Amino acid sequence: MIPANFTYHKASSVQDAIALSQKLGEEAKYMSGGHSLLPMMKLRFATPEHIIDISKIDGLSYIKEEGEILRIGALTTQSEMEYNTLLRRDYPIFMDAIKLTADPSVRNAGTIGGNIAHGDAANDQPALMLAMRATIIAEGTEGQKVIPIDDFFHGFYMTALEPSDVLVEIQLPKKKKGSGGAYHKVERKVGDYATAGVAVHVVLDDSGICQEIGIGLTNVSAAPMRLDRGEAVLKGKKITDDLIAQVGTIASEDSEPTSDLRGSEAYKRSILNTITQRMIRLAIERAQH
Amino acid sequence: MAKHTITMTINGEQVTAEVDSRLLLVHFIRENLDLTGTHIGCDTSNCGACTILLNGQSIKSCTYLAVRADGAEITTIEGLAADGTNHPLQKAFHDQHGLHCGFCTPGMILRSVDLLKNNPNPTEEEIRWGISGNLCRCTGYNNIVKSIQQAAKEMQNESESV
Ligand SMILES: Cc1cc2nc3c(=O)[nH]c(=O)nc-3n(C[C@H](O)[C@H](O)[C@H](O)COP(=O)(O)OP(=O)(O)OC[C@H]3O[C@@H](n4cnc5c(N)ncnc54)[C@H](O)[C@@H]3O)c2cc1C
Ligand code: FES
Ligand code: FES
Numbered sequence: 001m002i003p004a005n006f007t008y009h010k011a012s013s014v015q016d017a018i019a020l021s022q023k024l025g026e027e028a029k030y031m032s033g034g035h036s037l038l039p040m041m042k043l044r045f046a047t048p049e050h051i052i053d054i055s056k057i058d059g060l061s062y063i064k065e066e067g068e069i070l071r072i073g074a075l076t077t078q079s080e081m082e083y084n085t086l087l088r089r090d091y092p093i094f095m096d097a098i099k100l101t102a103d104p105s106v107r108n109a110g111t112i113g114g115n116i117a118h119g120d121a122a123n124d125q126p127a128l129m130l131a132m133r134a135t136i137i138a139e140g141t142e143g144q145k146v147i148p149i150d151d152f153f154h155g156f157y158m159t160a161l162e163p164s165d166v167l168v169e170i171q172l173p174k175k176k177k178g179s180g181g182a183y184h185k186v187e188r189k190v191g192d193y194a195t196a197g198v199a200v201h202v203v204l205d206d207s208g209i210c211q212e213i214g215i216g217l218t219n220v221s222a223a224p225m226r227l228d229r230g231e232a233v234l235k236g237k238k239i240t241d242d243l244i245a246q247v248g249t250i251a252s253e254d255s256e257p258t259s260d261l262r263g264s265e266a267y268k269r270s271i272l273n274t275i276t277q278r279m280i281r282l283a284i285e286r287a288q289h
Numbered sequence: 290m291a292k293h294t295i296t297m298t299i300n301g302e303q304v305t306a307e308v309d310s311r312l313l314l315v316h317f318i319r320e321n322l323d324l325t326g327t328h329i330g331c332d333t334s335n336c337g338a339c340t341i342l343l344n345g346q347s348i349k350s351c352t353y354l355a356v357r358a359d360g361a362e363i364t365t366i367e368g369l370a371a372d373g374t375n376h377p378l379q380k381a382f383h384d385q386h387g388l389h390c391g392f393c394t395p396g397m398i399l400r401s402v403d404l405l406k407n408n409p410n411p412t413e414e415e416i417r418w419g420i421s422g423n424l425c426r427c428t429g430y431n432n433i434v435k436s437i438q439q440a441a442k443e444m445q446n447e448s449e450s451v
Contacts, residue, residue, distance in 0.1 A: 001332050001333075002311060002313065002316075003311045004311070005310070005311060006310055006311060007291040007310050008291060008293060008310035008354065008356050008357075034352065034353065034354070034357070035334065035352055038352050038353075038354070039333060039334055039352060042332070042333075042352075051310065051354075053357060055357070079346070083407060099418065102422065103337070103421045103422025103423075104347065104400070104403070104404070104418075104419055104421070104422060105337060105340055105347040105348055105349050105400060105403075105422045105423075106334060106349065106352075106422060108346040108347060108348055108403075109348060109349075109352070109353070190418075190421040191335070191421055191422055
């Protein structure tokens with residue numbers, strides 16, 4: 001399978017990418033790892049006339065804590081995240097997700113920025129971003145944009161990014177005492193997209209009261225989905241078995257899965273209930289250590 | 290059709306060529322360079338038969354544009370045996386019967402080079418996760434895992450004795 005004809009351009013900087021995009025117009029697409037975009041082009045689901053390669057731009061691959069923020073550069077590959085000592089030690093939620101994302105060779109190419117910018121509810125990082133309440137930083141024709149994650153995903157493959165916007169950084173709250181996160185997805189076979197997945201991030205105070213809670217769902221709605229009603233049940237309370245069971249039920253009720261090759265709607269609602277409960281427990285366990 | 294002049298090092302040799310924007314790296318390797326040890330199994334980034342090393346990292350070359358490899362260093366299975374001596378992984382796949390038909394083997398071995406670079410002493414489970422993007426329809430994987438274990442041991446002994 002060979003993609004339809006297009007013209008390749010290499011961007012040397014973010015400003016160069018934006019200028020190229022403006023010049024080439026709506027039919028131009030950025031490519032970072034290319035592991036979502038190129039498969040779609042080979043299947044001719046996507047037929048951009050121009051590809052602007054942003055993967056060679058220097059300085060957009062990093063993972064660092066500054067002040068109260070964890071900053072991840074958009075071009076950081078999922079393999080770089082997997083072998084990063086800071087993420088391994090303090091952010092196990094990423095290890096949960098990355099181990100279950102595609103396979104090592106795909107992760108060598110696929111970037112976190114591309115995983116989020118693709119706007120695909122089947123990708124794993126969006127649920128983590130919702131759970132941890134990420135802020136997305138983009139550069140566009142009119143300078144920098146700071147986009148809260150709740151304003152980012154607009155629908156099926158649709159995001160807040162304009163065609164010329166380059167996602168440059170993801171900002172997350174730094175690990176602190178009492179915070180913990182966990183992710184799991186059920187997959188048909190290793191490396192598959194999620195049948196259903198759940199990311200949970202909690203912050204507990206010293207008495208075990210839930211100060212902050214984020215729950216993001218993978219591949220059970222058109223756009224990556226936040227479980228608002230489930231979060232409301234836990235926020236400000238001491239989390240009990242009974243409340244966890246309630247949130248599991250809410251996950252199966254409020255999600256919007258459809259029957260497909262990965263399973264029936266009823267099956268997906270059922271496993272969501274179970275995974276949600278397990279991930280809340282695991283996030284709490286990690287928050288207490 | 291846009292043409293680009295690209296230069297890369299393949300198995301230690303510099304190659305310069307003119308390619309179309311849409312040419313896939315696997316086709317460049319097989320058809321332009323005649324290095325047919327890199328196979329095409331699924332063409333959908335799933336099977337790993339097309340795995341090569343790009344700047345030391347395993348990449349599925351069916352999902353990579355040739356033009357993006359400009360300036361890169363590439364190793365295919367043809368370049369793994371240094372001066373005619375088999376790489377410890379090649380030797381181990383031979384010793385342990387890590388292949389039947391051999392279709393998956395070049396990709397499996399190059400993937401394993403990257404795996405052992407990041408994790409020189411992997412557990413069996415880590416090996417199985419590490420080759421999860423490479424499918425074999427013959428062996429049932431057990432002998433592949435044994436091959437990688439043997440190579441890991443040998444490569445560690447080698448690096449200790451240096
Ligand atoms: C076999 C296979 C299995 C996979 N399984 C999974 C899985 O289980 N879970 C999962 O999460 N993912 C999976 N993926 C997807 C993989 O993780 C992708 O690499 C990743 O989602 C996209 O990252 P990329 O850098 O390759 O993006 P690209 O393919 O380069 O780009 C994707 C989209 O985002 C845009 N884009 C990319 N970067 C930027 C940026 N910095 N700014 C603005 N726009 C940008 C592009 O224009 C394009 O529209 C799989 C891929 C394959 C091939
Ligand atoms: S041919 Fe490239 S992954 Fe199967
Ligand atoms: S040996 Fe035949 S596919 Fe692996």
